[in-house]
Amino acid sequence: MSNLKKVLENGQFAVTAECGPPKGSDAESVLKKAEFLKDKVDAVNVTDNQTAIVRMSSLAACSLLKTGGFDPVLQMVVRDRNRIALQSDILGASALGIRNVLCLSGDHQIFGNQPQAMGVFDLDSIQFVQTVKTMRDNGTILGGDVLNMSPDLFIGAAANPFADPFEFRVVRLSKKIRAGADFIQTQCIYNLERFEKWIHMARDMGLTERTSIIGGVTPLKSTGMANYMKNKVSGMDIPDKLIKRMKGVSKDKQREEGIRISVETIERLKEIPGVKGVHIMAIEWEEGVGEIVERAGLLPRPGYDMT
Amino acid sequence: MITAEQKPIEEIREMIAPCKRVLALGCGSCVAECAAGGEKETAMLASALRMAGKMNGEEIQIVEKTIDRQCVKEFVIQLDDVIESYDAILSLGCGAGVQAIADMYPEVPVIPALNTEFMGETKDRGVWVESCIGCGDCMLYFFGGVCPLTRCSKHLLNGPCGGSMDGKCEVNPEVPCAWQLIIDRLTNLGALDRLQMIYPPKDWSKKQGAGPRKIIKEDQQE
Numbered sequence: 001m002s003n004l005k006k007v008l009e010n011g012q013f014a015v016t017a018e019c020g021p022p023k024g025s026d027a028e029s030v031l032k033k034a035e036f037l038k039d040k041v042d043a044v045n046v047t048d049n050q051t052a053i054v055r056m057s058s059l060a061a062c063s064l065l066k067t068g069g070f071d072p073v074l075q076m077v078v079r080d081r082n083r084i085a086l087q088s089d090i091l092g093a094s095a096l097g098i099r100n101v102l103c104l105s106g107d108h109q110i111f112g113n114q115p116q117a118m119g120v121f122d123l124d125s126i127q128f129v130q131t132v133k134t135m136r137d138n139g140t141i142l143g144g145d146v147l148n149m150s151p152d153l154f155i156g157a158a159a160n161p162f163a164d165p166f167e168f169r170v171v172r173l174s175k176k177i178r179a180g181a182d183f184i185q186t187q188c189i190y191n192l193e194r195f196e197k198w199i200h201m202a203r204d205m206g207l208t209e210r211t212s213i214i215g216g217v218t219p220l221k222s223t224g225m226a227n228y229m230k231n232k233v234s235g236m237d238i239p240d241k242l243i244k245r246m247k248g249v250s251k252d253k254q255r256e257e258g259i260r261i262s263v264e265t266i267e268r269l270k271e272i273p274g275v276k277g278v279h280i281m282a283i284e285w286e287e288g289v290g291e292i293v294e295r296a297g298l299l300p301r302p303g304y305d306m307t
Numbered sequence: 308m309i310t311a312e313q314k315p316i317e318e319i320r321e322m323i324a325p326c327k328r329v330l331a332l333g334c335g336s337c338v339a340e341c342a343a344g345g346e347k348e349t350a351m352l353a354s355a356l357r358m359a360g361k362m363n364g365e366e367i368q369i370v371e372k373t374i375d376r377q378c379v380k381e382f383v384i385q386l387d388d389v390i391e392s393y394d395a396i397l398s399l400g401c402g403a404g405v406q407a408i409a410d411m412y413p414e415v416p417v418i419p420a421l422n423t424e425f426m427g428e429t430k431d432r433g434v435w436v437e438s439c440i441g442c443g444d445c446m447l448y449f450f451g452g453v454c455p456l457t458r459c460s461k462h463l464l465n466g467p468c469g470g471s472m473d474g475k476c477e478v479n480p481e482v483p484c485a486w487q488l489i490i491d492r493l494t495n496l497g498a499l500d501r502l503q504m505i506y507p508p509k510d511w512s513k514k515q516g517a518g519p520r521k522i523i524k525e526d527q528q529e
Contacts, residue, residue: 079461083508105461105468108478119461126465127508142508160469165490168467168502175465175505187469234470234477 002099002154003071004043006304007277008183008212013270014277015298016073016185016214017041017289019065021056030056030064036286037070040293042301043100045073045185045279049080052112059089063096071306073156074098077106082122083131087141090132094151099306102156102185103128126172126179129157133180155180159213160187161198162237170201177211184211185279188218188229190261191237192268199274208274215269218281219288220258223247259292266296308337308428309401310435311344311421316355319397322418323356326394327366331356331420332386332408333373334400341435343421344399346373352399352420369397377404383411390415443513443520449501451492456509458485464506 007014017037022029037044044065048058062072074093076086093101105125109117123131131142132155139150157176161169176184189195195215202208220226223246230238242261249257262280269275278298282288293299313319323329331353339345353371360367370393376382377400386408390396395416398405402423409417425437440457446464447454456462460478467486470477474487493499514520 105463108460108470110460110478121462122511123508124461124463124465125468126505130505131508158469163467163469164471164473164484165467165487168490171502172465172467175503179505234472234475 001152001304001306002043003304003306004073004100005154005182007042007302010302012302013298014043014212014214015041015293015301016043016045016277016279017286018045018047018279018281018283019061019286020047020050020284021058021061023053023055025056027064030061031068033286034065034068034070037289039301039303040290040299041280042277042303043071043073045075045102045281048075048077048104048106049112050075051107052079052109052114052117054113059093059096059098062093062098066097071100072098073100073102075102075104076128077104078121078123078125078128079106079109079119080117082120083142086123086128087131087135090135090151090153091147094153099152100154100156101132102158103132103181104158125157126175129155129176129181130179137180154182156183156185157181158186159184160235161189161195162187162191163235166194166198169198170205170207173202174205174207177207181211183276184213186213186216187235188216188281189265189269190242191239192265194237196272199272203274212276213274214277214279215265215272215275216279216281217262217265217269217292218283219262219285219292220246220254221285222251222254222258255288259288259295262292263295266292266298270296308340308426309403310341310424310427310437311338311401312424313343313348313352313399313421314419316352316359319352319418319420320356320359323367323395323397326416328368328392328394329356329370329397330386330389330393330395331369331371331397332377332399333371334377334398334404335373335375336378338399338401338404338421339373340429342433344401349373349399352397377401378407380407380411383408386412441514442509442511444510446506449506450489451496451498451501453485453488453492455485455489458483458488464509 019034046058046061049055058075062074065072103125109119136150139147159173226243226246229236266278280289331349333346333349334344349371353369356369374382390412395418397418397420399420405417405419426439427435427437430436459466460476471484476482476484
């Protein structure tokens with residue numbers, strides 16, 4: 001079963017991290033990257049052609065991680081597959097022993113290296129969550145056909161408290177929960193004030209009782225990265241004071257400062273009612289995760305029997 | 308209306324290169340409204356082609372004519388008497404016009420002079436925007452008169468995604484976020500509760516079920 005589910009069910013503060021598949025077919029590099037995360041996290045998200053750049057399939061990389069003893073979270077975007085392919089991959093994932101799925105819209109194809117591609121978006125992320133839930137709980141696919149075995153999956157969705165319109169963000173969260181999201185991983189949190197405002201609204205609506213919200217954290221590597229994310233990545237909110245803080249240290253100390261900010265963020269998230277864990281997205285910096293987890297006092301990880 | 312834009316003249320010249328006598332055929336409907344294939348544009352294209360032909364020492368004769376609707380048989384039959392004297396028709400109609408003419412005259416090459424773009428509205432002088440994808444099952448009531456299938460870059464029926472910022476779409480800061488527009492409209496109409504429900508997956512069989520769609524109205528067939 002899902003290790004992540006077990007951790008959350010036992011009321012422990014969960015830790016997940018992210019592992020981006022390689023731009024190639026090298027299986028070893030997947031496991032090599034993931035090795036940095038061994039015993040440091042409860043589950044490993046595997047991104048699905050993130051920023052619309054072609055990489056090894058998330059499903060294949062998840063399967064490799066499963067063999068390596070990890071609890072993978074299969075990220076699936078609706079950008080590249082219609083409802084036939086999505087449902088088929090859900091069945092395949094469960095058959096391969098993958099026990100977590102994160103249902104996403106996906107970065108628009110225009111941002112990646114295949115801008116001429118047809119964007120599918122046959123289902124949206126909420127409909128996808130609902131579809132997976134129906135497959136799991138009712139044993140049926142869209143249209144009602146009965147499966148001979150239901151997929152066994154812990155279902156996740158994303159939330160971005162920093163996008164607009166702000167007031168509607170909790171409405172959308174509630175729709176994702178109603179659709180069947182067992183857990184929610186959020187966009188990277190830098191603006192804690194806004195995050196707290198959002199989760200306060202979610203708490204008032206009783207949403208934090210009905211799903212497990214896992215706060216997203218991405219360590220900044222440099223001032224350049226901070227500026228890029230602030231200015232170029234839509235839906236990202238990095239307060240000026242953080243940029244200033246990064247600028248205030250010399251270049252060779254910026255990674256350390258980034259880790260420090262992440263650790264402080266996690267310390268605060270641990271105190272916020274309704275936050276059930278943290279999702280560390282160290283982009284191409286998997287080796288940084290262990291240090292963050294350790295310094296945030298989140299070790300050792302429980303590690304349940306996944307059979 | 309159906310909007311279109313003229314193809315680059317070099318592309319058109321390559322397609323008509325083997326011809327000696329070409330009828331540049333304008334259309335007085337949608338493509339006239341969007342200034343791509345009306346009488347005026349047809350005259351301009353014809354003279355540009357004549358001039359280019361002359362400068363390159365080519366023997367090509369371009370005659371121009373505009374009919375009210377290339378996509379309606381009753382208007383196209385006007386060509387019956389003249390069609391034989393041309394090597395090809397250069398149609399400044401939309402894709403439907405080109406095909407309607409090709410269907411009627413199987414022996415004559417019909418060459419498209421336009422790239423057909425979208426179903427849209429005239430937003431301003433010289434500005435046209437896409438507003439309908441012709442899904443076959445209009446949902447505009449639910450979304451306050453803003454179509455997310457057309458105007459949201461990810462066609463979300465339960466948006467907005469996490470890329471909506473300051474009312475703009477993540478794909479292009481020039482593009483308004485359709486979901487911001489929907490939320491604003493429904494707020495004004497006091498109908499924001501329509502967005503509480505989870506809209507189910509779209510039935511695309513109404514758009515692309517099996518081959519081209521067809522409407523038959525028996526009372527119109529007499």
